[in-house]
Amino acid sequence: MNKWLVSVSILLAMAVGTAQAAGDAEAGKTKSAVCLACHGADGNSANAIWPKLAGQHPSYIKKQLLDFKGGVRKNDLMSPMATPLSEQDMDDLAAYFSSQEQAPGTAAADQVELGAKIYRAGNAATNVASCMACHGPTGMGNPGAKFPRISGQHAAYVEKMLKDFRSGDRSNDNAKMMRDVVARMTDQEIAAVAQYVQGLR
CATH class of the missing domain: 1.10.760.10 (Cytochrome c-like domain)
Incomplete structure (x- = not known):
């Protein structure tokens, strides 16, 4: 059982490493210009109804962009933004935002x-x-x-x-x-x- 857990952990780590390596954070920073109005320059949105992207997993960011583009997830603002993006654009944006530091929040x-x-x-x-x-x-x-x-x-x-x-x-x-x-x-x-x-x- 322990060997199985170790094997799965190694495979997951490799998969995450591959996903992170697919994008270029510097290219993503350039491509993020259109994202800044809602999500902030560093992925920390000023409006609490829009999500913070800073520090989010690149695999999750890419999935959401793919879902917006494919119509699986619908949003009047995000769907048109995602439509023209290539997979490389998505990888780059995901790499950039995931590399940013999230501003902490406080609970009521x-x-x-x-x-x-x-x-x-x-x-x-x-x-x-x-x-x-x-x-x-x-x-x-x-x-x-x-x-x-x-x-x-x-x-x-x-x-x-x-x-x-x-x-x-x-x-x-x-x-x-x-x-x-x-x-x-x-x-x-x-x-x-x-x-x-x-x-x-």
Whole structure:
């Protein structure tokens, strides 16, 4: 069993290394000029409804761009931006934004207790799985599985995405994993988790 875990870890590390090597961060910086208005020069958006891209896994950034371009994920602003991008453009942009340092966030103190409970243990009474199971104890995600880094992400953006998954407005999650989890979450739980995530480091 231990040998199997080591082998899988090595393969995942190699896959992540390959994904990071595919893009040119300097080229991505040049190509990011059109992204700056919403996502900021360093990937730290000033508007909390737009996601921070700084420090995000390149594999996840590329997947989202591909999904916007292919119509799997729909957004009136992002879909037209992604349409003209080549895969190399996406690799370069992903390499640039992933190389930037994310500005940390702070959680609302009155939301931390419930947010931490749901994030770490879920809600057994309503069969809500813990967020930590996929996104890790510090919210750093899993690049090999294309599970995003959510630590430090804007609470407003996280809350909107969770509600979009719950309503079906967003449906580009693998095997309906996110939609199945949030289907049983209350608005209060979603808001608390979003605040907790914003303060994770």
